[in-house]
Amino acid sequence: MERNCLNKNGCHFYGAAFVAAFLLVLISCSKSDPESPYKPAPYLIEIPFGFPTNLNIPSDNPMTVEGVELGRYLFYDGRLSGRTHPDSLMSCASCHRQERSFEAGIDHPDFEDGHPHGLSGQKTHHVMLPLVNLVWNHNGYGWNGFLYPGNPNDKLQNIEDFVRLAVVAKDEIDGDTSRVVNLLQSIPGYPELFRKAFGSENITFNNIERAIAQFIRTLISANSKFDKYMQGKVQLSQSELNGYVLFTTEEGADCFHCHGGFGNPLFTTNLFYNNGKDTVYTDPMDRYMVTKDPMDRGAFKATTLRNIEVQGPFMHDGRFKTIEEVIVFYSHHLKWSPEVDPLMHHVNKGGVQLLPFEKEDLLNFIRTLRDDEFLSNPAFGKPDKFPDEQ
Amino acid sequence: MKSPVSSVTRPDRYRDQVGFDKNYGFMKEFRIFTLLLIVTILGYSSCKTTKEETEDQYGKIRIHFEHRVDNQSLVTDQMIYENAAGNKYLVNEIQYFISDVTLYKNGNTHLLDAWDDIHYVDTDIESTRTFAIRDEIPLGHYDKISFTFGINEVKNQSLMFVNPPESLMFWPELLGGGYHYMKLNGKWLDTLDQISPFNFHLGIGQIYYSFPDSISSYVQNYFEVELVDSGFELQIGETLDVTMVMNVENWFKSPHIYDHNEWGGDIMQKQDAMRLGCENGWNVFTIEK
Numbered sequence: 082m083e084r085n086c087l088n089k090n091g092c093h094f095y096g097a098a099f100v101a102a103f104l105l106v107l108i109s110c111s112k113s114d115p116e117s118p119y120k121p122a123p124y125l126i127e128i129p130f131g132f133p134t135n136l137n138i139p140s141d142n143p144m145t146v147e148g149v150e151l152g153r154y155l156f157y158d159g160r161l162s163g164r165t166h167p168d169s170l171m172s173c174a175s176c177h178r179q180e181r182s183f184e185a186g187i188d189h190p191d192f193e194d195g196h197p198h199g200l201s202g203q204k205t206h207h208v209m210l211p212l213v214n215l216v217w218n219h220n221g222y223g224w225n226g227f228l229y230p231g232n233p234n235d236k237l238q239n240i241e242d243f244v245r246l247a248v249v250a251k252d253e254i255d256g257d258t259s260r261v262v263n264l265l266q267s268i269p270g271y272p273e274l275f276r277k278a279f280g281s282e283n284i285t286f287n288n289i290e291r292a293i294a295q296f297i298r299t300l301i302s303a304n305s306k307f308d309k310y311m312q313g314k315v316q317l318s319q320s321e322l323n324g325y326v327l328f329t330t331e332e333g334a335d336c337f338h339c340h341g342g343f344g345n346p347l348f349t350t351n352l353f354y355n356n357g358k359d360t361v362y363t364d365p366m367d368r369y370m371v372t373k374d375p376m377d378r379g380a381f382k383a384t385t386l387r388n389i390e391v392q393g394p395f396m397h398d399g400r401f402k403t404i405e406e407v408i409v410f411y412s413h414h415l416k417w418s419p420e421v422d423p424l425m426h427h428v429n430k431g432g433v434q435l436l437p438f439e440k441e442d443l444l445n446f447i448r449t450l451r452d453d454e455f456l457s458n459p460a461f462g463k464p465d466k467f468p469d470e471q
Numbered sequence: 472m473k474s475p476v477s478s479v480t481r482p483d484r485y486r487d488q489v490g491f492d493k494n495y496g497f498m499k500e501f502r503i504f505t506l507l508l509i510v511t512i513l514g515y516s517s518c519k520t521t522k523e524e525t526e527d528q529y530g531k532i533r534i535h536f537e538h539r540v541d542n543q544s545l546v547t548d549q550m551i552y553e554n555a556a557g558n559k560y561l562v563n564e565i566q567y568f569i570s571d572v573t574l575y576k577n578g579n580t581h582l583l584d585a586w587d588d589i590h591y592v593d594t595d596i597e598s599t600r601t602f603a604i605r606d607e608i609p610l611g612h613y614d615k616i617s618f619t620f621g622i623n624e625v626k627n628q629s630l631m632f633v634n635p636p637e638s639l640m641f642w643p644e645l646l647g648g649g650y651h652y653m654k655l656n657g658k659w660l661d662t663l664d665q666i667s668p669f670n671f672h673l674g675i676g677q678i679y680y681s682f683p684d685s686i687s688s689y690v691q692n693y694f695e696v697e698l699v700d701s702g703f704e705l706q707i708g709e710t711l712d713v714t715m716v717m718n719v720e721n722w723f724k725s726p727h728i729y730d731h732n733e734w735g736g737d738i739m740q741k742q743d744a745m746r747l748g749c750e751n752g753w754n755v756f757t758i759e760k
Binding site for chain 1: 548563564629630632633634635638639640641642643644645646648650656657658661665666667668669670672683735736737738739740
C-alpha cells in the first residue's frame with residue numbers, strides 16, 4: 082500500500098488541514114458551552130468483587146446522575162399511571178418493593194399470596210421477578226427471557242422496553258403512554274428534571290423509559306455476608322459453611338451449576354432450564370415461546386438466589402410459599418420428563434435427598450446471600466418528596 | 472459540542488464522580504491535546520519513506536471447532552447414539568477450554584499467544600467455535616500442533632474469568648477451584664430403561680481421606696493433546712484455516728470403556744471416573760486442513 086508522502090508540500094498540507102480542524106474543535110467547544118447548561122454527569126458503576134465487567138447498558142442510553150435521579154422519582158410516582166385519582170395511582174414500586182428485593186413479597190397488603198394484579202384487577206401471568214443486578218443480564222428479561230438484546234423485534238430488547246410494557250399492560254399499570262407524558266409534563270418540577278437528564282423539557286415516553294431503566298441498572302446488590310466472606314472479611318458459621326459445601330457439590334445439594342457460587346457471584350447464570358417440577362406443560366409463556374425449541378418446554382430463568390430469603394412466593398407460578406418448601410422439592414419431589422434439564426441429574430432418584438440437618442445448613446447458607454444494605458439503601462428507596470413537592 | 476457522557480465499565484478505569492466532575496475542564500483539554508497528538512503522529516508517520524513490509528514474512532492460523540459422533544456432525548437432544556459400553560445416549564451441549572496451543576518445527580516448540588490463549592468452546596454459541604490466534608507465525612513447514620485440554624495449574628486461577636460464558640465454567644473452590652475443563656451434558660438409557668441425565672464434567676479431581684468431608688490432595692487432570700498428522704506448510708501472508716474435530720464417542724472408548732451405568736450422572740467428585748475420561752482424551756481430537 083502506498084502510504085508514504087509524495088512530496089514535502091503534501092505533508093505540509095496535511096499539517097495545515099489538521100491545525101484548521103483543531104481550531105474548529107476549539108471554536109465549537111467554546112461556542113456551545115455557555116449556551117447549553119445541559120451537562121449531565123456520568124454515573125459510574127463500580128464493579129464489585131468478582132462480578133462481571135461487561136455491563137448491559139445500551140449505547141443510546143448512557144448512565145447519568147441526572148437520569149438515575151429522574152428515574153427514581155418516576156419509579157416511585159403513582160402518577161406514572163397517567164391518572165391522578167387516589168385509587169388509580171400505580172407505579173413500578175406498587176409491585177416492586179425494595180424491602181422485598183423489588184418483588185411484591187408474600188406479605189404484600191394488596192395481593193393475595195403475593196400474586197400481583199394490575200390496576201384493572203387482572204392478575205399478572207406469572208409472579209414477580211426481583212430487580213437486582215439486572216445490569217449484568219445479557220440473556221433476557223422476564224421469566225422466559227422474551228426481552229433480549231439483539232431480538233429481531235427491536236421493541237423487545239431491554240429494560241427500557243419493560244418500562245413501556247409495564248405501563249400499558251392490562252395486568253399491570255394499564256395506562257396510556259401519551260396520557261402519562263401529558264400528565265408528567267403538567268407536573269411542576271418534572272420538565273426541568275427531564276431537561277437536566279436529556280436536554281429537553283419536552284417530555285417523551287422514550288425518555289421516561291430511559292430514565293427508569295437507568296435507575297433499575299443502579300440496583301446492585303453485592304454486600305451480603307457471603308460477599309464479605311468471599312473477600313475474606315468475615316467467617317461463616319459452621320452450619321453456613323456446611324450449607325455452602327452442599328450448595329456447590331454434586332454429591333451435596335448440587336445447586337451451583339444453575340445458581341452460581343464463588344466464581345459466579347450473581348448467583349444466577351441468567352439462563353433457562355426445566356428444573357423438573359412437572360410432566361405436562363401448559364404455560365404458553367415458557368422458554369419454548371421464545372426459542373421454539375421443543376426441549377425448552379417448561380423451562381424458565383434460574384433466578385438469582387441473592388436476597389431470596391425476603392422474596393416469594395417461589396417459581397414462576399408461585400407454587401411454593403417458603404424456601405423450606407423449595408428445598409424439600411429439590412430433595413424429594415423432582416419429576417422426570419423428556420424436557421428436564423440434564424443438569425438435574427438426580428431426577429430419577431426424586432432429588433438430592435438431603436437429610437433434615439442438611440436442609441437446615443443449606444437454608445442457613447442461602448440466608449448469607451441476604452444483603453441488608455441493598456434492602457435499605459436510601460438511594461434505592463422512595464424519595465422523600467416528589468418534584469412538585471420540593 | 473455536547474459533552475459526551477459514558478459509563479465506565481472496567482474496574483481499572485474507576486474515577487470517583489466528584490473528582491471527575493471537577494476535572495471536567497481538564498479532561499476536555501486533555502482530549503483535545505490527545506487528538507492533536509494523534510493527528511500529529513499520523514501525519515508524521517505518513518511522511519516516513521516506505522519500509523519493507525514485514526507482515527508478509529508471517530502467516531496466521533485460525534482454528535474452527537467441529538463436533539462429531541461416529542463421523543457425523545453432532546445432532547443434539549436425540550437419543551440416536553450408542554457408546555462403546557453399549558449405552559444409548561444423547562448429547563445436549565458441550566462446553567470446554569483448550570489452551571497452550573503449540574507448534575513444532577524441527578524439534579523446536581513455539582508456544583502461541585502465551586498467557587492469553589485459553590479458548591472457550593460452546594456448542595450453543597457459534598462465535599466460540601472459531602479461534603483466531605493472534606500470533607504472527609514465521610513461515611515454513613511445521614511438523615505438528617499440540618494443545619492442552621483444560622488449563623494447567625499455573626493458569627487455572629479462580630476469578631480469572633469474571634464474564635459469562637467463561638465464568639459459568641467455574642469449578643467450586645472446595646473441589647479444587649479454577650474452571651471446569653469440560654461440561655459434556657447429555658442423557659443415557661440406564662439399566663432400568665430410564666432416560667437418565669449425565670454430566671460428564673472434567674476438572675480438578677480430589678483424593679479423599681474420608682468422603683465427602685476430608686480431602687487429602689488434588690489431581691490436576693488436564694492433559695496434552697498431540698494432533699496426529701497435523702504437519703502443515705505456512706505460506707506468505709496466508710491465514711491457515713484448520714478444522715479441529717472433537718469425536719465425541721472417543722471420550723468413552725479407548726483405552727477405557729466408559730460405562731454410564733457404572734459411574735452415574737455426576738463425576739466431579741469421582742476422580743476414578745474423571746481419570747478414565749482424561750485418559751480417553753488422547754484421540755478425541757483430530758485435525759483437518
